[in-house]
Amino acid sequence: MNTGLIAQYCVVALAVLVSAAVVMHKQFPNATRKLRVALALPLLAEGRPAWMRQLARRIAPPGSGGKDCGGCNGCG
Numbered sequence: 001m002n003t004g005l006i007a008q009y010c011v012v013a014l015a016v017l018v019s020a021a022v023v024m025h026k027q028f029p030n031a032t033r034k035l036r037v038a039l040a041l042p043l044l045a046e047g048r049p050a051w052m053r054q055l056a057r058r059i060a061p062p063g064s065g066g067k068d069c070g071g072c073n074g075c076g
Contacts, residue, residue, distance in 0.1 A: 036059055039056075040057075
């Protein structure tokens with residue numbers, strides 16, 4: 001394959017991934033929040049390296065306002 005074609009495929013794949021993430025965040029905020037929690041919790045376990053714990057803190061969603069909060073930050 002040509003190097004330019006590989007680069008083009010990578011750019012298109014990146015655009016599709018970003019687009020899917022934006023749609024998921026806008027249309028399914030609760031599912032997105034649960035996915036972020038599920039990805040972050042194993043990385044926060046004791047004994048993990050500092051860089052993994054820092055990554056988990058960046059992945060984890062911000063704290064919610066209460067038990068009925070869906071995480072949309074629309075009530076503040």
